[in-house]
Amino acid sequence: MQSLTTPLLLIFALAVIGYFLAKSRALHVAGGDIRTLVSLPNQHALNTALSTIVPPAAAVLLFALYARLTGGEPNWFFSLVILGLGVTGCALSLIGIKTDSRARTYAERWILGLLIFASSIAILTTIGIVFSMLFETFNFFGQYDWRDFFFSLSWSPNFRGNSDLGIIPLLWGTLYVSFIALLFAVPIGLFAAIYLSEYAGPRLRSIAKPAIEVLAGIPTIVYGLFALITVGPLLRDVFAEPMGLGQSASSVMTAGLVMGIMLIPFVSSLSDDIINAVPQAMRDGSLGLGATPSETIRQVVIPAALPGIVGAVLLAASRAIGETMIVVLGAGAAARLSLNPFEAMTTVTVKIVSQLTGDTDFASPETLVAFALGLTLFVITLGLNVFALYIVRKYREQYE
Amino acid sequence: MEDMVHVDRAMSTEQDIKISAKGVQVHYADTHAIRDVDVDIDDKTVTAFIGPSGCGKSTFLRCINRMNDTIDIARVTGDIRIDGEDIYDPKVDPVQLRAKVGMVFQKPNPFPKSIYDNVAYGPKIHGLARNKADLDEIVEKSLRKAALWDEAKDRLTAPGTGLSGGQQQRLCIARAIATAPEVLLMDEPCSALDPIATAQVEELIDELRRSFSVVIVTHSMQQAARVSQKTAFFHLGNLVEYDDTDKIFTNPQDPRTESYISGRIG
Ligand SMILES: Nc1ncnc2c1ncn2[C@@H]1O[C@H](COP(=O)(O)OP(=O)(O)OP(=O)(O)O)[C@@H](O)[C@H]1O
Numbered sequence A: 001m002q003s004l005t006t007p008l009l010l011i012f013a014l015a016v017i018g019y020f021l022a023k024s025r026a027l028h029v030a031g032g033d034i035r036t037l038v039s040l041p042n043q044h045a046l047n048t049a050l051s052t053i054v055p056p057a058a059a060v061l062l063f064a065l066y067a068r069l070t071g072g073e074p075n076w077f078f079s080l081v082i083l084g085l086g087v088t089g090c091a092l093s094l095i096g097i098k099t100d101s102r103a104r105t106y107a108e109r110w111i112l113g114l115l116i117f118a119s120s121i122a123i124l125t126t127i128g129i130v131f132s133m134l135f136e137t138f139n140f141f142g143q144y145d146w147r148d149f150f151f152s153l154s155w156s157p158n159f160r161g162n163s164d165l166g167i168i169p170l171l172w173g174t175l176y177v178s179f180i181a182l183l184f185a186v187p188i189g190l191f192a193a194i195y196l197s198e199y200a201g202p203r204l205r206s207i208a209k210p211a212i213e214v215l216a217g218i219p220t221i222v223y224g225l226f227a228l229i230t231v232g233p234l235l236r237d238v239f240a241e242p243m244g245l246g247q248s249a250s251s252v253m254t255a256g257l258v259m260g261i262m263l264i265p266f267v268s269s270l271s272d273d274i275i276n277a278v279p280q281a282m283r284d285g286s287l288g289l290g291a292t293p294s295e296t297i298r299q300v301v302i303p304a305a306l307p308g309i310v311g312a313v314l315l316a317a318s319r320a321i322g323e324t325m326i327v328v329l330g331a332g333a334a335a336r337l338s339l340n341p342f343e344a345m346t347t348v349t350v351k352i353v354s355q356l357t358g359d360t361d362f363a364s365p366e367t368l369v370a371f372a373l374g375l376t377l378f379v380i381t382l383g384l385n386v387f388a389l390y391i392v393r394k395y396r397e398q399y400e
Numbered sequence B: 001m002e003d004m005v006h007v008d009r010a011m012s013t014e015q016d017i018k019i020s021a022k023g024v025q026v027h028y029a030d031t032h033a034i035r036d037v038d039v040d041i042d043d044k045t046v047t048a049f050i051g052p053s054g055c056g057k058s059t060f061l062r063c064i065n066r067m068n069d070t071i072d073i074a075r076v077t078g079d080i081r082i083d084g085e086d087i088y089d090p091k092v093d094p095v096q097l098r099a100k101v102g103m104v105f106q107k108p109n110p111f112p113k114s115i116y117d118n119v120a121y122g123p124k125i126h127g128l129a130r131n132k133a134d135l136d137e138i139v140e141k142s143l144r145k146a147a148l149w150d151e152a153k154d155r156l157t158a159p160g161t162g163l164s165g166g167q168q169q170r171l172c173i174a175r176a177i178a179t180a181p182e183v184l185l186m187d188e189p190c191s192a193l194d195p196i197a198t199a200q201v202e203e204l205i206d207e208l209r210r211s212f213s214v215v216i217v218t219h220s221m222q223q224a225a226r227v228s229q230k231t232a233f234f235h236l237g238n239l240v241e242y243d244d245t246d247k248i249f250t251n252p253q254d255p256r257t258e259s260y261i262s263g264r265i266g
């Protein structure tokens, strides 16, 4: 793409020049009285600048796509094409400036187009990710029976072949760890949010809220170390061993607890904003009827804030499901299907990493399974989000 | 008709003071919103607060059930007694006070709950109903009194926030009377109502007078004259004049009252 830099810079300069040319030409056409113009000089200028830039930019994007598919290189001909597009756009819009031309409508259309483009990038990326995963997943299922993948209860990859690649033990670990993490994070985060937004004075609030949010800025590897060195041994010595539940320092409980701490600021910070957005008039109405502050919170504030709180919890859940570092260091890497929370287990994400590290070729089922695991995880979080949207919408319909 | 006259006379002879305020001052940070107000509000009477916008009517009303407590920057001083008891005494629980002194707010503020649950909210919290049938009855009676029953009876489970502005205001009135307060404070309860609903609410106020004292803020002189027995005129945070409604409207003592009711200041 090196050779495209110069034409693109030229186009950009042309757009700036076109902007000012269009402005002065519009003023000239108006003959000193801009009220005779249907569109204002600024709108003409914007239209010219956008007409100069957008078509060449679109052409570059299309070419990039084409080059990716065919392996073509940009050449002098292509540079000429984009320069031509820019000059034509600029010239046409400059010539088009008359007192009654509708530059305002055109400029609005250009902007609308840009906005639509921006939103489609997000959607197209998602689709792109799904397709690239899907492709490798099909490869995997060509070599490994999907029934074994989804229903086998054992996970024991073996790089010399003959592996058991059942997702269930991993999925179980993921759900178990996430569940424990949410069990800690949701009540603590929610109660902290309620305290901060409803009871704490402005001074305390201005100190405590950032302090809690610091938790969100700690890298997960640091949490992992905390789990490995402090929480794991502590839980083993205080709970697991005395209760006869095992001698392992890495356990679901360790990872879940530490992950829960990591998630507290997600839940509390979002819930706090949402609770604060509930209008004061709502609280006044309840207090004015002789309800206590806690009755008001339980029966009026929380129900009004519920859609947002559900959203916050599901966001935390997605984080928990995707978390890897804390699990490696806190819960270990052994796939196991067990109810005992003090036993080492592992999760889908950890196994994705371990299947893809080391020198392996990308053709054996032992590596390709990572894509099937990733896609399954993606489908689960997608389902979770759709479910959240459904709940939130249902609630909105009822209460707005 | 004779009955009415009889009732009226009985009322005017037996005038217990329900609320007594002395030297009340309210500050919002640097704004001095209420300046040294003294007023005695009678039991079983409708008292109207009138005055130009921003003169402190709502602020004073909120002092009576301590709703100003919920505003961080508001500071209330002075002495307000209900039935002789100082409501700003540290021993008094504002929660209990507010159960006794109901309030309808200036802006309708229904809860994001069903119409039924909006009205049942107070009775449920205060345990006023023994069973579901009881509660149903309270809800129906309150909605009827607030002139909303006919419109709401088929959609009791629909959200209260989905009602029109005037319906919401009546819902808030129903919600307030469902808790059976002793004093009802109404801040412009008819500002969003059509003439028919206004007449119904005024009828309700007149009926409530038999058992409670009602304080109503209104911008309508006619309404003040129709429903109230006593009228207080506020101006720039001062209580300028407080007297029998008849007297305020026919023979005001203060020139400011005179010019306000004749429409010259506002
Ligand atoms: N929450 C508040 N914070 C700060 N100042 C306030 C607050 N509420 C009221 N005030 C001020 O106190 C004064 C009295 O306001 P209040 O709401 O009591 O007027 P009002 O007589 O009810 O007016 P209206 O007829 O428009 O409702 C006004 O100057 C207002 O700006």
Ligand SMILES: [Mg+2]
Pocket: B057, B058, B059, B106, B187
């Ligand atoms: Mg007011």
